Amino acid sequence: MKQVIISVLGCFSFLFISCNAGPEPLQIGKDNCYTCKMTIMDPKFGAELITDKGKVYKFDDVICLQHFIKSGEVKQENIRQQLVINFEKENDFLAISQAGFLVSPGIKSPMGSQAAAFSTREAAEKYNSTLQGELLSWKELSGKLQ
Amino acid sequence: MKHIPTILALLLFLQTGATTIIAGPGRPVSTLRKAIELARDNDSIRLQAGIYKEGSLTISRSITLIGDNNPVLDGESKYEILLVSGKNIRIIGITFRNSGYSAMNDFASIKLVDCSNIILERNTVWHAYFAIHVSNSIQVTIRGNKITGIPASEQLTGNGIHLWKSSGALIEQNRVEGHRDGIYFEFVTGSVIRGNHSEKNIRYGLHFMFSNDDKYTNNTFRNNGAGVAVMYSKKVWMEQNHFEENWGASAYGILLKDITDSHILKNSFYKNTVGIHMEGSSRIEIDQNQFRNNGWAIKVQASCDDNIFHHNNFTSNSFDVGTNGTMVLNQFENNYWDKYEGYDMNKDGIGDIPYHPVSMYSVIIEQNPTTLMLFRSFMVSLLDKAEKAIPSLTPENLIDNKPMMKKHNL
Numbered sequence: 001m002k003q004v005i006i007s008v009l010g011c012f013s014f015l016f017i018s019c020n021a022g023p024e025p026l027q028i029g030k031d032n033c034y035t036c037k038m039t040i041m042d043p044k045f046g047a048e049l050i051t052d053k054g055k056v057y058k059f060d061d062v063i064c065l066q067h068f069i070k071s072g073e074v075k076q077e078n079i080r081q082q083l084v085i086n087f088e089k090e091n092d093f094l095a096i097s098q099a100g101f102l103v104s105p106g107i108k109s110p111m112g113s114q115a116a117a118f119s120t121r122e123a124a125e126k127y128n129s130t131l132q133g134e135l136l137s138w139k140e141l142s143g144k145l146q
Numbered sequence: 147m148k149h150i151p152t153i154l155a156l157l158l159f160l161q162t163g164a165t166t167i168i169a170g171p172g173r174p175v176s177t178l179r180k181a182i183e184l185a186r187d188n189d190s191i192r193l194q195a196g197i198y199k200e201g202s203l204t205i206s207r208s209i210t211l212i213g214d215n216n217p218v219l220d221g222e223s224k225y226e227i228l229l230v231s232g233k234n235i236r237i238i239g240i241t242f243r244n245s246g247y248s249a250m251n252d253f254a255s256i257k258l259v260d261c262s263n264i265i266l267e268r269n270t271v272w273h274a275y276f277a278i279h280v281s282n283s284i285q286v287t288i289r290g291n292k293i294t295g296i297p298a299s300e301q302l303t304g305n306g307i308h309l310w311k312s313s314g315a316l317i318e319q320n321r322v323e324g325h326r327d328g329i330y331f332e333f334v335t336g337s338v339i340r341g342n343h344s345e346k347n348i349r350y351g352l353h354f355m356f357s358n359d360d361k362y363t364n365n366t367f368r369n370n371g372a373g374v375a376v377m378y379s380k381k382v383w384m385e386q387n388h389f390e391e392n393w394g395a396s397a398y399g400i401l402l403k404d405i406t407d408s409h410i411l412k413n414s415f416y417k418n419t420v421g422i423h424m425e426g427s428s429r430i431e432i433d434q435n436q437f438r439n440n441g442w443a444i445k446v447q448a449s450c451d452d453n454i455f456h457h458n459n460f461t462s463n464s465f466d467v468g469t470n471g472t473m474v475l476n477q478f479e480n481n482y483w484d485k486y487e488g489y490d491m492n493k494d495g496i497g498d499i500p501y502h503p504v505s506m507y508s509v510i511i512e513q514n515p516t517t518l519m520l521f522r523s524f525m526v527s528l529l530d531k532a533e534k535a536i537p538s539l540t541p542e543n544l545i546d547n548k549p550m551m552k553k554h555n556l
Contacts, residue, residue, distance in 0.1 A: 029348060029371070032396050037403055037425070039349045039372050039396070041326055044249070108252065112332075112356075 023048050023083050024056045025091040035064035035071075036111055044116065045109045046085040048093065051078050062101075062138075063113035066145045084138075087116035088123065096138045100124040103141065104133025115141055170194025170217070178203060178219070185209045193217045193240065201225045206232040213239035216270075221245035226253045236265040243272040252304055254279035258286060266291060276304035277325065280312055287316045295324030297348055305330040306347065309337070317342060327353040328370065335359050342366075350375045351392075354382065362387060372396060373418060377403040384410045391417045398423040399440070405430060412556065414438070420445050421463070428452045434556055437461070442468045442508070451475035459554050460484060460503075464521075467503035469541060470512050478503065478546040482553045490551045501549040504540045506533035 026048075031040045040046060040060045047065040049057045051074055059065045062084060068074075069082075084099050086092035100121040107114045115136075118124040124135050136144075169181035169191055179200050181191045187208045195215035202225045205211070218241045221227045227245050230237070242255035254276035258264055261283040268290045271277040277293040280286055286309075293306045306322035308330045309315055315337040321344075322328040328344030331337070332355045339362035344351035351367030354360070354376040361383040367374050373392035376382055382405060389399035399418040400410075405427040414436045415421035421440040422432070426449040435458045437443035443463040444455070448471025456479045460466050466483060480496070488497035507526050510517050520526050533540060 036377065037396070037401060037423075038375065038377075041349055 023050065023081070023093045024058070026058055026085070028090075031058050033060035033064050033111075034058060035068050036060065038110065040110075042110055043090040044085070044087050047096070048081075048083045049074065049079060050081040050083070052080045053078075054080075061109045061111035061113050062096075062115055062117070062141070063109075063111050063145050065096075066113075066142050069142075084117040086119055087127075088118065092119075094119055099138060101136045101138065101141045102128055102131065102133050103136055103144075104128070104131040106131040106133065113141075113145055115145075164188040164190070166190045166192060168192045168194065170214075171196045182209075202227065202229065204229045204231070205235055205237075206230075208232060208234035210236040211238070211240065212236075213241070213269075216241055218243060221255065221274075223247070226251075226255075226257060228256045229259065230256065230261060230264065231259045233262045233264075235261070235263075236267070237269060238265070238267045239269065241270040241272065242274065242277075245274045247275045247302055252276050252279055252308070254304070254308070258283050261286060265289070270294075274304070275302070276308050277306045277322070279304075279308045279310075280315070281310040283309075283312045283315075285314045286312060287318070288320060289316070289318045291320045293320065293322045293325070295347075297324045297346070303348060305353075306344070309334045313337065316340070321345075323347060327351075328367070329353070331355065331357040331360065333357060338362070340364055343368075345369055347371065352376075354379050358382075361385075366390070367392070367399075370397075373398040373401060375401040375403070376405055376408075377401070378405075380406050380408070382408040384408070384413060386412045387414075389413065389415045389418060389421070393417070393419050395419070401425075402427045402430070410435065415440055415443065420468075423447075424450045424453070426450065430454075431456075433457045434554065435459075436556055437463055437466075439463065441465065445469070446476055447471070448473055453477070454479070456480045457554055458482070459556060461553070465505060465508040465511075467544065468508045468512055469504055469544065472541045474541045474543040476544075478544070480548050480550060481546050482550040483546065484553075486549045486551075488549065495551050497549040497551055500545040500547045502534065502537065502540060502545055504544050505530050506539050509539050 026046050028043050034057045047059040047062050082096040083093040084096045099117040101115045102124040103115045107116050167181045169175040175181045190210040193213050197218045199220045219227050221244045223244045224246045227242050245255040246253050255271045255274040256278045258280040263285045265287045271293045273296045295303050303326050305327045306325035311333045313335045317339045319341045323346045325347050327350045328347040330353045334357040337360045342365045345368045347370045349371045351370035352374045356378050358380045363385040366388040368390040397419045399415040399421040402424045408430045410432045412434045417439045419441045421437045421443045423445045425447045428451045430453045432455045437460045440463045442465045443460050445468040453476040459482045461484045483501050486501045488499040
């Protein structure tokens with residue numbers, strides 16, 4: 001009897017997993033940026049916004065995320081998560097509030113934000129030795145992006 | 147008068163001053179690197195046939211480099227082959243292959259930085275990350291080059307012809323295939339793209355961003371991942387181009403995003419999922435184009451205004467016009483629609499009742515894409531007929547008041 005219950009529970013367990021909405025990996029060359037409609041091609045850049053209902057919006061550059069938030073299409077209170085792609089690792093999502101951004105004209109992001117995201121400030125500093133850019137938090141950066 | 151001999155002597159000196167260096171295996175100057183070192187302003191280098199593996203080379207003097215019998219510069223998949231930075235430089239008839247890849251820098255087979263008055267002609271670029279990369283330059287002519295990327299390396303491919311912050315460029319008669327974007331413009335003004343052939347690129351055949359006052363004519367863009375994108379630009383003139391076979395969930399003949407004051411005329415759109423997709427665009431005149439066998443000939447998002455579509459031919463498209471709103475701020479006039487079922491009593495060649503290019507079904511699909519399953523079913527055609535008689539869902543102002551009875555001769 002116990003085994004039956006376990007196996008029945010096992011059968012339904014996928015339901016619980018599928019409810020757990022998280023970031024969806026960006027499919028390079030297939031997914032489009034929601035704001036600028038461009039096909040996402042550069043695995044070093046990108047962002048995602050997830051609503052409280054689990055809908056995922058994908059972006060090729062943080063500036064497109066910023067435009068989307070400003071447009072008010074999704075209300076501030078309905079945003080569950082905002083994520084950004086780690087510059088150093090493909091499809092590694094970082095919480096946008098915790099990421100460190102390096103902004104420099106030497107960074108050729110798809111839509112011209114010139115911003116790359118790193119997991120820590122130190123990682124960003126390592127790249128900055130050649131680029132001579134600015135290290136910013138998302139709060140500081142989003143204020144600058146128009 | 148007494149100056150004449152001096153001037154003549156000077157001219158003679160200038161004449162002989164420009165020398166031609168012949169470089170190649172078995173010659174006194176056996177490497178291109180040596181030849182570039184020896185060359186002074188106005189000299190020419192004739193590079194003989196052979197394979198040259200010389201790493202990265204830089205040209206900064208005003209010289210002409212000509213390949214005799216197709217010499218090959220091989221980057222051994224490590225190096226950026228040729229960096230050009232100067233003025234009055236010409237590079238003709240050379241094959242570049244296997245240039246390197248770098249995650250941080252845009253490695254290119256030929257890179258032009260801070261240049262003016264450069265001609266790149268009849269070169270072949272094979273298997274490059276970026277093929278030709280131009281930045282901060284004026285008066286660059288790129289003519290008759292053949293550029294082939296190897297798409298097996300998918301996302302690690304750069305653009306074929308890439309221009310950034312330049313002006314007065316002429317891109318002519320090139321063939322580009324297998325790159326990310328065939329031709330890419332960012333912050334490029336006053337330039338012309340003419341008679342090129344861009345095919346099988348992974349993303350766009352042509353990609354325009356923040357580039358004003360440019361013109362592209364007589365190009366063919368075929369079978370690219372997502373067609374052609376013209377974005378965030380003003381005063382773009384697009385004439386007599388062919389947009390063909392761009393199929394896919396998000397493929398367009400042209401994607402127009404935030405484009406203003408532009409003119410699209412005499413182009414042909416054939417077999418695209420969407421011929422023209424417009425978003426946030428205004429004051430565009432679209433006339434004398436042919437839309438044949440497309441899924442949607444035109445999709446106009448509600449964010450567009452003041453655009454005028456006139457004297458176009460719409461034939462054999464699944465849907466003529468799609469839109470996502472009810473507000474209509476665009477004008478349709480004197481187009482030929484093969485789905486028009488009206489009559490012409492006064493025989494002036496113009497249909498007496500207006501044509502509604504947006505079918506009810508296309509409105510439904512816009513809101514609920516999965517209903518595409520019912521396409522060409524009996525119910526759908528019934529609904530479409532009913533809607534035509536008594537419009538309720540379709541935007542009632544989106545009409546062509548003067549639909550043509552006969553096809554325009556384009």
